Amino acid sequence: MFIALAAFLCVNAVLAEFIGVKIFALEDTLGIAPLQWNLFGQSGSLNFTVGTLLWPFVFILTDTINEFFGSRGVRFVSWLAVALIVYGFVFAYAAIHVAPAGWWVGVAKDQGVPDYQAAFAxxxxxxxxxxxxxxxAFLVGQLIDVAIFHRIRNATGERWVWLRATGSTAVSQLVDSFVVLYIAFVxxxxxxxxxxxxxxxxxxxxYKMLAAVAMIPLLYLMRHGIRAYLGHEREARLRSEATRD
Structure with a gap:
């Protein structure tokens, strides 16, 4: 179960990084008029990277791993995801710089891509x-999520799963949302x-908080499925170990 949860978290994190280069317009996607937000003297429509579609799944998986495998499990998976992201970008960089076949560069001209190599790069x-x-931002956000999750869990016990899930996400993504923009664009x-x-x-x-709240039912559904898979005795043992951790 840990391998399955870790694998799905890592593939979502890596994929979000690679597809995040595309920016999409939420209003146009939904077929509604632009909302034209106005904040801090700035205005605009709701544009997000496509990677934001996957990050809510990472939040849910982080909280699920936290619930059953504790902070040690989340830290291990977070470092593993970072290593895989770096690994992926290293080989993407290598792929860009190998010499392209001459015929391949112009193979997509009929699709409106005159230079495949330039588009790939x-x-x-x-x-x-x-x-x-x-x-x-990802690593700092994950570590903060772990700490807040366990503080809320220690205060509330086994009650209010939604509170520790959304509470930890609220704090971690407040940091994540601003750290990545500050480093990348300021x-x-x-x-x-x-x-x-x-x-x-x-x-x-x-956006991230609205998505996290909307996915609370998925968190409960995953917990129900895991309970059915583990059985009461094994589930109780895992959750006890996670709490002590």
Whole structure:
């Protein structure tokens, strides 16, 4: 069970990093008029990276691992996910810099892609500041999530699963949402102004929290499935060990 949960968390984290280069318009996707938010003197429509579609699953999996395998389990999986993200980007960098076959470069001209190599490099060659920022934010967010989750669990016991799940996510993603933007776009080459940084960070954080709340039923469904799989005795033992950890 631990291997399955860890594998699904890691593949979601790695995939979110790689597809996150695409920005999508939420209102256009839903077929509604742009909302035109206005924060800190900035305005705009609801645009997010495609990676944000996967991060709520990472939150749910983090809380589930925390519930049954404790902070040690979450820390292990978090470091493993970071290692796999770095591994993936290293080989993406290598793939960009190997010489392309001449016929392959123009193979997609009829699809509106005149230079396949340039498109490949643009998609997979995300800026180093973005990569560094996302990795730091992910790791810091995960470690904070663990700490807050166990503080709430110690205070409430086995009650209010939704509270420790959303409470830990609320704090960890507040840090995550702003750390990644600050490293990638304020310290990075684009040098965003601070009002823009706060405005976009707030919008991203709001989306993540709405998604986390919407997925609470999935958290309970996973717990029910795990209980049925483990049986009462084994589940009680795991949860007891996780609490002591």
């Amino acid at each position: 643009a998609i997979f060659g995300q800026g180093l500041w973005s990569i560094f920022g996302s990795i730091v 310290l990075g080459p684009q040098h965003w102004p601070i009002p823009q940084f706060f405005a976009i960070g707030t919008v991203n954080y709001g």
